[in-house]
Amino acid sequence: MTSGGNQGWLEYMLIHYRWVIVIFFLLPASFFYDIYYYTRSWIIFKLNSAPLHHGKRVKEVQRQVREWNESGKEVPMCTARPGWQTISFREGAYKRTFHKVAINMVDILEINTDKGTVRCEPLVTMGQLTHALIDLGWTIPVLPEMDDLTVGGLVMGTGIETSSHKFGLFQHMCVSFELVVADGSVITCSETSNEDLFYSVPWSYGSLGFLTAVEMKIVPAERFVKVEYKPCHSLENLVKTFEEETSKAEGNQFVEGLMYSLNSGVVMTGNMSTTAEPGKLNAIGRWFKPWFFKHVETYLKNDKRGTEYIPIRDYYHRHTRAIFWEIQDIIPFGNNVVFRYLLGWMVPPKVSLLKLTQGKAVKELYEKNHFIQDMLLPVADLKDALLLFEKEVKIYPIWLCPFKLPQNPGMLQPVHGKETMYVDVGTYGVPKVENFEPVETTRRVEEFVREKKGFQMMYADSYMTREEYRQMFDHSLYDKMRLKYCCEKAFPEVYDKVNRQARI
Incomplete structure (x- = not known):
């Protein structure tokens, strides 16, 4: 069989029998990775060795950034973390050409129950946090559902949980951020120190600096x-x-x-x-x-x-x-009682491994027949939003999660300029309407969200123009911080990292 024939056979298998690869390869790999990852995290946490290594890791990031400065600043910087390791569906095309900075920061640094905070590195996951905090009788106020979501991703992007109607988004429970900025210096920002930078970091997608530590509030947890x-x-x-x-x-x-x-x-x-x-x-x-x-x-x-x-x-x-309900398209019989008892202990497969095995054919299939979006709208517009989603995609279930949006500086500004209750309308799956067109459909939904003074979570496909994106998100403070911290050559604008043309 020719190489082209081999590739065609592989693509056919990935499309029609992907569950075979998932069950026999990805599930075991995911299971053993979790054993390694959580065992390592538990040992490091119990030995309290992470704070000793953190300073060295930060200096290593500084060294790489200063090396970039000395090399002539020919291309912007980005993290060296492969795009397939992130939980979002797409990978950044810029990863192929930018100057990569390795940031291997995966540890919880401190849990301070007297102060009511936890401090951790950006690649700490939600699963890691719940294992460590709940055993001590604590939790964070806003804890997004997926185990593999990272603190850094939720800060630089966004995170939400069913407690957000009380506490706001993930960013609103953060106390301080530590970053290495374009000149290689380390800056810690909070509501009382470098506050303009503190309010500009959320939703900035690493376009202001490299996040190296986050301090968050903790609250008591019950059984x-x-x-x-x-x-x-x-x-x-x-x-x-x-x-x-x-x-x-x-x-x-x-x-x-x-x-x-x-x-x-x-x-x-x-x-x-x-x-x-x-x-x-x-x-x-x-x-x-x-x-x-x-x-x-x-x-x-x-x-x-x-x-x-x-x-x-x-x-x-x-x-x-169940990755909400996306896994039913990957393992159609996954909720069968026999499968659950025999192999359910290995579920779910890592989203990163699913991405790694997609292949071009699967990506194209998903793009043409899949719709994954979280739209954040004032709760007063919930009925109109649901009617729109019924008309445009007709995907169910739909996830509804309320959150309060305070009137803080930064990218998100509430409607009418005062604290407002919003709702996340999450739609993930295969559209059931005829003649679904991903670009046209998404643009109509985006236009509706802009008209309602809402926001689009930027992990998913966005087809907005730069002007439309700036209409949705307030860039006034962000632009000042880009100028103040000399980001023009160091990092692309957030739009240039999240629009559909920047992703593969």
Whole structure:
């Protein structure tokens, strides 16, 4: 068989039998990597050796940046982390030509319960944090669901959780950032020191400097989350229930919605609890349990409200095993009870490994037949947004997550210039409408979001022009920081890293 024939055979397998590769290669690789990664993290944390190494790692980043300065600054800098290792669907094309700076910073540096903070390096994951903090009786206020999301990615991009209606986005619980800037110096910024830079870092995608440490608030954690499921059978009822549960002054530490059609969905509320009622404990994180979104759907089908107690770590990572619901397109029989009991302990495969094995044919297939977007809109516009998504893509489930947006300096400015409640409308999957066109459809959705003074999460495909992007995001402070810290030659603008043409 020729090399071209081999390539064609491989692409055919990747498209039609990708689950074979996932089950027999990616799942075992992911499983053993997790064992290594969490064992190493636990040992380093217990030995308290990370702070000793952090200073050396920062100096190594400084050395590389100064070397770039001395070499003539011919091309901008970026991290040396391969694009396939990130959790977003695309890879930055700039990784091929930019000057790469190695940043291998993967450790928790300090947990200070007296001060109420945790300090960690940028490649620390959410799974790593929950393992370390929950054992000590603590958590971070906003803990995004996916295990492999990193602190640095959530700071430089964004992060959200069902507690965000209380605490805001991931950036709003951060206390300080440590960065190596374009001249090789180290700057620590906070609300009281270098505050303009502090407010400019979130959503900047590494275009102001290299993040080397983040300090975040921590709050007490209890053993369980008491989750109440409220099925809704009309769009009006769901929107009303979602807004009412979000706006309650007391209670409801967590609020979330899953829509299974335009007129049906489940609103979930949660509150931490030290104990669980007999017969109502559900350890949803166990390998043999149904995928969480399928479990939630049973309340809708039975048209019955319910209450259960979920171990807190299981709750935080409830969408990890099924990658929300994207895994059903990769392993179609993955929720079958036989598969769960036999191989569920290895699920999920690493998103980074899935990207590494995509190939050109799979990428093209996804681009033409897949829609992955999180749009952030004022909660008052939720009904109109859901009607738009029904018309444009008709993908279900849809994830709904409320968050408050304070009126702080930076890229995100709330509608009407004052603190406003927003909602993340997350849509991931294969569109069910005829004649889906990824570019035209996404641009229509982006236009709607701009008109409503909302925002698009920039991990996904964006087809906005530079002018449209600047209309959506306030660049006034960001531009000042780019000028102050001599970023023009050192780093591209954020738009040049996140628009569709900059990604492969």
